[in-house]
Amino acid sequence: MDCNKDLISRLKKIEGQIRGIQKMMEDERYCVDILTQIAAVRSAITKVGILVLEKHTKGCISEAIKNDEQEEKIAELMQVLSKFLK
Amino acid sequence: MDCNKDLISRLKKIEGQIRGIQKMMEDERYCVDILTQIAAVRSAITKVGILVLEKHTKGCISEAIKNDEQEEKIAELMQVLSKFLK
Amino acid sequence: MDCNKDLISRLKKIEGQIRGIQKMMEDERYCVDILTQIAAVRSAITKVGILVLEKHTKGCISEAIKNDEQEEKIAELMQVLSKFLK
């Protein structure tokens, strides 16, 4: 699926960013610079989460709604969503 | 520094988790399972952020406070913190 | 709608908590105690957000999906969701 390719390439980029942060730590770089990179990686991962959520809503959730079986699916969706939100 | 070793090993683990999510996407696994993994990685990255913040507060911030130069350092700390919080 | 009554009573409770934090500030209470209350109010508001999101998904989103008009509604949903997530 095309959207999977986009998501996988985003994850590869995040993987590289995380290796970059490891390098910054090995080089004992200034903590605030490291924190800025960590915040950027966190936002990038959150964005991937929202894209997967969109894909799921357009796919499985829509199908369940069309078959009048949405109760469980929507409850499941809210449960996973609260793992992202404090 | 010992605490750097801990942080680097946490990041290596996160790197592995991200490769795992890529594999789940290639295998077209169920979106909610993928979202659960993404939320776990996001929490792990946030934890690394808090540990770096703690290290920074004990290190640079403490030093600046002892030398009565904390104004700028604390403003900088709050600015990077707001990159984590919406 | 019953679920509205529940949401409104949650908001009334949050309103009271916020007045409580104002009182703590007037009494110059310890900052960490104030921060703990602010975090609790933030979680309570987030919970109301998730409940409204659930209501919206069961209502307008489901209807749009049944009428095959979900594209715009789902995009709108993701946009408002990213206002909660960093």
Added chain:
Amino acid sequence: MDCNKDLISRLKKIEGQIRGIQKMMEDERYCVDILTQIAAVRSAITKVGILVLEKHTKGCISEAIKNDEQEEKIAELMQVLSKFLK
């Protein structure tokens, strides 16, 4: 303290916003508009949290650091911070 006055007035404004959201629910306004207001209130509360955190770092934390008693205070700070972050 002046900064308390600013924080209290921010909280009064948030209190008004929450009453506004209650009214929107009573009027059965569109969920996405309600969610947008909830996200705005959540950001405003987060901002108050960061300002209290800044005040605490400049006050109690600085004092503890000058008296070489920061260990416990910094651990306490990180603990309350993780109540804001997932």
